[in-house]
Amino acid sequence: xxxxxxxxxxxxxxxxxxxxxxxxxxxxxxxxxxxxxxxxxxxxxxxxxxxxxxxxxxxxxxxxxxxxxxxxxxxxxxxxxxxxxxxxxxxxxxxxxxxxxxxxxxxxxxxxxxxxxxxxxxxxxxxxxxxxxxxxxxxxxxxxxxxxxxxxxxxxxxxxxxxxxxxxxxxxxxxxxxxx
Numbered sequence: 001x002x003x004x005x006x007x008x009x010x011x012x013x014x015x016x017x018x019x020x021x022x023x024x025x026x027x028x029x030x031x032x033x034x035x036x037x038x039x040x041x042x043x044x045x046x047x048x049x050x051x052x053x054x055x056x057x058x059x060x061x062x063x064x065x066x067x068x069x070x071x072x073x074x075x076x077x078x079x080x081x082x083x084x085x086x087x088x089x090x091x092x093x094x095x096x097x098x099x100x101x102x103x104x105x106x107x108x109x110x111x112x113x114x115x116x117x118x119x120x121x122x123x124x125x126x127x128x129x130x131x132x133x134x135x136x137x138x139x140x141x142x143x144x145x146x147x148x149x150x151x152x153x154x155x156x157x158x159x160x161x162x163x164x165x166x167x168x169x170x171x172x173x174x175x176x177x178x179x180x
Contacts, residue, residue, distance in 0.1 A: 002089040003066075010057040011090070013042055015068045017083060020050035024080060025071040028054060030064055030090070039064070043076070056090070064090040106135065106157050110176070114138060116145040117161075125168050133159040133176070 005011045013028045024046075029038035044052035058064065070083040108114075114136045121130040134155060136142040141154030158180045166172040 002091055005056075005058050005090050005092045007058055007061060007092060007094055010055040012053050013044070013056045013066055013088075013090075014051060014053045015044060015086065015088075016052070017050040017070065022046045022050060024052075024083070025074055025076050026052050026083075027069050027071065027076060028056070029067045029069065030056060031067065033063060033065075038067075044068075058090065058092040061092050061094050064092060066090055105137075106178075108135075110135070110159075114142040116142050118145075118147045118149070123165070125165075127163070127165055127169065127171075128161075129163050129165075131161040133161060135159075 003011055003013070013030075015026055015028070017024060017026075026044045028042045028044060030040040030042070031038055040056065042054035042056060044054045047053050056066075066088045068086040068088070070080045072078045072080040110133075116134045116136065117131050118134075119130070119132040120128060123129050134145060134151075135157045136145065137154040137156055141151075144153065145151050157178055159176050160179050162173075162175045162177075164172045
């Protein structure tokens with residue numbers, strides 16, 4: 001099994017004793033790849049029906065191993081060899097999967113999927129110097145958008161475009177910044 005985690009965000013580390021035993025004292029030793037000493041040792045508390053749990057907050061990106069050892073005594077000195085040692089990987093990323101999904105949705109909008117561009121400003125040569133880009137979550141919502149409107153139903157993000165020109169019809173810079 002494996003656990004997806006994000007740096008700085010606690011995740012539950014969980015093991016279950018298949019016989020439902022609620023009177024054991026398991027630990028989870030957390031190891032870095034190739035590590036010989038644990039980065040952390042968690043005492044797992046019994047929650048229900050042989051399920052033991054503790055919270056762990058990773059500090060660095062990487063793949064960690066959680067080794068589960070069951071002890072028969074509260075001092076956690078006598079290993080109960082009735083239960084086998086188990087291991088679980090913890091995949092730690094800098095940002096969560098939800099963060100990545102939100103970024104991908106915005107990228108789709110920036111390639112103009114369900115985008116509405118309005119509030120355009122042109123210079124005396126008819127060159128675009130400013131505009132607003134709004135990205136919506138569906139075709140139906142983008143079709144409800146109006147020029148200069150303030151529609152928020154299905155709105156994912158709003159960007160401001162600024163363009164400068166070096167000379168007539170020769171763009172110098174083009175800036176797109178997220179404003180909401």
